[in-house]
Amino acid sequence: MIKKRDGRRVEFDGNRIRTAIAKAYWEEEYSPDKKIPPYAEDIVQYVWDENEAYELGVEEIQDIVEQQLMKFEPAVARAYVRYRYRKECIREQKNEFFGLLGEKINATNVQNQNANVDEYSFGGRKGEADSIVMKQYALDYCMSDMARENHLNNLIYIHDLDAYAVGMHNCLTIPFDDLLAKGFNTRQTDVRPANSINTAFQLVAVIFQLQSLQQFGGVSASHLDWTMVPYVRKSFWKHFRTGLVYVEHRLNDLTPDCDIGDLSIESDFYDKFDAPNAYGYAMDMTERELWQAVEGMYHNLNTLQSRSGNQLPFTSINYGTCTLPEGRMVIRALLDGSIEGVGKLHRTPIFPCGIFQCMKGVNRKPGDPNYDLFKLALKSTARRLYPNYANVDWSGNAGYDVNDPRTYFSTMGCRTANGYDINGFGQLKDGRGNICPVTIILPNLAMLARQEYEKAGTRGDADGNSKSLWEIFMALLDQKISEAKDMLIERFEWICHQNPESAKFMYENGTMAGYIPEEGIRSALKHGTLVIGQLGMAETLEILFETNQCHPRGMEYAKKIEQLFKDRCAEYKQEYKLNFGVYYTPAENLCYTAMKKFRESYGIIKNVSDHEYFTNSIHVPVWEHVGVFDKIDIESQLTGYSSAGCITYVELETGIENNLEAMEQIVNYAMDHDIPYFAINVPNDTCLECGYTGEFNDKCPACGSTHIQQLRRVTGYLTGNYKTAFNWGKQKEVEDRVKHTGRMSE
């Protein structure tokens, strides 16, 4: 008997030694039919004898074989050592893999990669463990060496790698107009079209949830105010009929199935009844029903934990431009609902991410029809951080149709936006989304360029011409942008090869627009975007020029870098007929993990790696002391290069609730400076005893409780308490955030 590694005792098997020696002897040419060297028998006999004297373990046997081989044929002994070493590596890899898996299964090393996932929950532990396996599989079996190496070497990061192998896509703006009007199918049943505002809002939550299971990213509604108009009308008509019967007692005026179609609540159709009491009743009841419906939606979207990790779907709703009376009612209800908050303590709703669409002549200035709603939006933002502000007049959304709100600029809450579709949908947002993103980690390219520059020294290249650090960097960046494009095409092809049955809800109901079954799912996916993201502009400029984009010289080079991104994406878009776009990546987890790896390679460099995270895309670093308008000035010079999504935020003081005039000036300033997507960060600490909301860190100033929830913005969304939900790097980033107003200087 001998003793195996795992402690089991088994019969001595000489064949295992013979095979191992043969493998060492033949190396790559080995096959089971190859001759075994004659001395193998002597060695087997020797081991047998030793084992008779004293029961050996596997490692001891291998040591003896190695010594014996040295006597017979040293070259084979060396091959045997290499063979042993390789086997050892595989065992270690396996241990490491299962070690990681164990950490996730047991939640012993919680990283909070995604603030929306509870890594301690059953669902979270299972989901995170799955993710380890899926990531490894994707790296090993689904992509080219180029893609894998770029990812593993921290140069071009593949997002949501765990969703790669099964071929899911990222996010989608859902065509709610169609789904609510036509109804939809699920695996178990079908759902009839909505016939009241209450049902319509219920179905919005249901559809959000169903669609979010078909993909790995967020879901949005691009113009929910317009979408809901017909359902306000339907409800109004129902209530009016009830009013006629029970308030006015005029049963005979109606035929039971009289259908008014899509008639305005202000239509003179209602005047003809001459029933003011029924009309007043209908108005009152419709508003109540709408309020209840909206409140239901807010609660649903904060409670329907439907994905692995007990995640809520990432939901966003855009609204604000509808000037019809029904649309205005919806906008008001959405904002009132946001201000009201959810739960017993009226806490800030984390989902949906509300986005108010600012539009000239509609809601921007006194006298505009929805100006009152813009002011209400500001009130909500001051208290709830939502809504954010999308700029319908943004120059980058040129070519939209003013008569079609489905083409108005809208965003996925985090920042992702659907740009112009080269495959026929133009500026249409509905039914489109981001297919997949990659992110170029710019500071790593800058370090590689610097190393090459320093290596070349003054000697120059083969022709004696010395290239500047800038030229080396730009050449490398150009190469990496091209590789990023290839990586996106690789993944796009992989996604296109999936069976439509994998996302039946999406393809059967046309939530992703353009699907033609005979042509395969590519017919729908080709309208989505493929985006090249970026991380760490500020640190990159520090490496290259010891400055950043807050200073004119840094800005000059930042623009050149962005111009290259923009030009290349435009070229690829024409060449491949796919919607390549420049993306200012959220990088919620990457900002931290990329920095950890950067430090392992390069250590701590002043202004580059002396924080725990890389600065988001082209953002002004959070620690820079700049005023609120200066920050907008700086970022507005770069946001125009991004067609696939960006966000600009400013940090204000909590007291802003008492100064909505100032907020209005700030939001208007951002819109007037062509910022596409703007958000205001106000510290949002809520006392979980009394519900008081403000900025107070560890103790409630109203009741003294220390039971506090601290909400902060991450990417474009909010999450739960940042101190428990954010990863370490992001927590540090939050703590480093400098306020852009209220700072005393000389």
Added chain:
Amino acid sequence: MRYAGIIYDDTAAAPGVCLSFYTQGCPIHCEGCHNADMWDEEGGLEFTPDVLDKVITGLHANGVNRTFCILGGEPLSPRNTFLTTLLVSTVKEKSPDTPIWIWSGYPMEEIIHTGNPHTEKLLTKINGLVTDPFVLAERDITLKFRGSRNQRVWKFDAEKNLWYNIEKEQERFSIDGNN
């Protein structure tokens, strides 16, 4: 002359984005004052003419029209009245449309009856005034533009030449000194 500092983009003082100028030195010494470091008349920074230039430029920086706020410290203390008057008259001259607000720990009754011609003139040039000492027992963090409930917010009606309490409009002071 001394001053404490300037907040170029302030959203916590008056309505709208403000440029807030903090005077140095205060004889009132309210318990719980959150600017106690501005009590010492010799503290803070030396006021020089270029500070005045910075204020004028700052009021319209980035093309944004700001409200001008003077806080402290006590802007209307005997030592600071001259500087406050200088600031107000310069801003009024160089930027006539800029609204001006002042925060004082003195009650309105005292401010309006000082008999000081500088103060009297000042009161016709500014738009908003927050008065009265901070009282810790009356502290309320939800109040607009002030720290304790006893403090009052006043606006100037230029046509009628009178100051009125924005919460109690019958409480008013005509600028010639008669109630």
